[in-house]
Amino acid sequence: MTDGDPPALPLRWDGVAGWVGLAGDRAGVTEHACSGGVPRWAGLRTIFRLASITKLLTSVLVLRQVECSRVDLDEPVRTYLPDFARLPVLAGFDPAGAPVLRPPRTAATVRQLLAHTSGAAYEIWNPDAFRYHTSTGTPSAATGDRRSLGCPLVADPGAAIHYGTGADWAGLLVEAVTGSTFDDLLQTQICEPLGTVDMTTVLDTEQAGRCPSVRHRSADGRWSETAVDYPVDPDFRPGGGCVYATAADVLLVLRALLCGGALGGRRLLRPESVRELTAPQTGPLRIPVMRSSIPFLSCDVPFGPEWSWGLGGCVNHRALPGRRSAGSFGWAGLYNGFFWIDPTADVAAVLFLNHLPFVDEVALSALDSFERAVYRGRRPERATGAVAARAPASPAHPSPMAPQGRR
Numbered sequence: 001m002t003d004g005d006p007p008a009l010p011l012r013w014d015g016v017a018g019w020v021g022l023a024g025d026r027a028g029v030t031e032h033a034c035s036g037g038v039p040r041w042a043g044l045r046t047i048f049r050l051a052s053i054t055k056l057l058t059s060v061l062v063l064r065q066v067e068c069s070r071v072d073l074d075e076p077v078r079t080y081l082p083d084f085a086r087l088p089v090l091a092g093f094d095p096a097g098a099p100v101l102r103p104p105r106t107a108a109t110v111r112q113l114l115a116h117t118s119g120a121a122y123e124i125w126n127p128d129a130f131r132y133h134t135s136t137g138t139p140s141a142a143t144g145d146r147r148s149l150g151c152p153l154v155a156d157p158g159a160a161i162h163y164g165t166g167a168d169w170a171g172l173l174v175e176a177v178t179g180s181t182f183d184d185l186l187q188t189q190i191c192e193p194l195g196t197v198d199m200t201t202v203l204d205t206e207q208a209g210r211c212p213s214v215r216h217r218s219a220d221g222r223w224s225e226t227a228v229d230y231p232v233d234p235d236f237r238p239g240g241g242c243v244y245a246t247a248a249d250v251l252l253v254l255r256a257l258l259c260g261g262a263l264g265g266r267r268l269l270r271p272e273s274v275r276e277l278t279a280p281q282t283g284p285l286r287i288p289v290m291r292s293s294i295p296f297l298s299c300d301v302p303f304g305p306e307w308s309w310g311l312g313g314c315v316n317h318r319a320l321p322g323r324r325s326a327g328s329f330g331w332a333g334l335y336n337g338f339f340w341i342d343p344t345a346d347v348a349a350v351l352f353l354n355h356l357p358f359v360d361e362v363a364l365s366a367l368d369s370f371e372r373a374v375y376r377g378r379r380p381e382r383a384t385g386a387v388a389a390r391a392p393a394s395p396a397h398p399s400p401m402a403p404q405g406r407r
Helices: 051-067 082-086 110-114 127-136 146-150 166-178 182-194 247-258 271-278 361-375
Strands: 019-024 029-035 047-049 089-093 099-102 215-217 223-225 244-246 307-309 314-316 329-333 337-342 347-352
Touching: 019 247, 019 361, 029 361, 051 110, 051 166, 051 182, 051 247, 051 271, 051 329, 051 337, 089 127, 099 127, 110 166, 146 166, 166 182, 182 247, 244 247, 247 271, 247 337, 247 347, 347 361
Parallel strands: none
Antiparallel strands: 019 029, 019 347, 047 244, 089 099, 215 223, 307 314, 314 329, 329 337, 337 347
């Protein structure tokens, strides 16, 4: 740490090492918390794999194309990506275990890609998708292998929420409508406007020296290093998870959104685009519990009826006492990275724990204590000019974004 670092939050969690948390408001960075103890840890300059936090960046890229009239959120995906129209719906499996496929009854829209209602699902949290992948040998989208794009939908578009590969398709969509690569779009439309330092899809040698391995915590509490990483030389960049960055880089994006789309005179999105991004997009549908099919990678993700997907993140419909306000917007990445934006309380924050499995009890407890520490002493009325998400009230329910302490 240096004299110029923001005030430190005195947080420590047994066994958790090599993590970084940052919080800020519209005016700047307000607090940090971090702990080393692992190879290649570099304090606040540590680089992390964003995993699904990439979905926020991909959604920003899509909305930038909406602003210049290249994309309509309510247009069918097939308008921009004809290959998407060829995806059938997985209706089940026959007695021999072969997939039963049928045509979709509706056409998925761009909005549904980003709000997880397109029918595209990750095998980690969907048993039918998991069975399809394992029985057919179809690779996961996370591999960047184009064969993964042939995986069928698990529901008709618009019929249900299934967390999945919509953002991976959205990454291909922005490439198609701009004629640029995802890497170039990330740099020219997000990194350069905001002045990020280390946000990238490919690490150079120096950056790799600041990117610790993802750790794993076993069921009996033992820690080990893994070789988990993004694919080298993929067929395509999965827009659902392919970016590296520091916590400071991510906080720049979050603070720009907190400020209505611009930071320091540099605009990322128009205010109306920020409102679209952070508003509930799933109508009466609420996010179900995400049951894990791969315990090594993820525990069950305990969502409930007071949560809806926005575009690239989710919206909580009730205030969480001692934590974020109703209408806050946030999400997470597989390696237990978490972010949220709370316009009412003038808070933006990000926490990278850098371990598996996702939302284990250690991660939820750490998120709980970090979030409470960020809000300690803050008052909601300090915020002005909030760009708040629209969210109706509904009953409380446990969620990874609303940690209930140790469990």
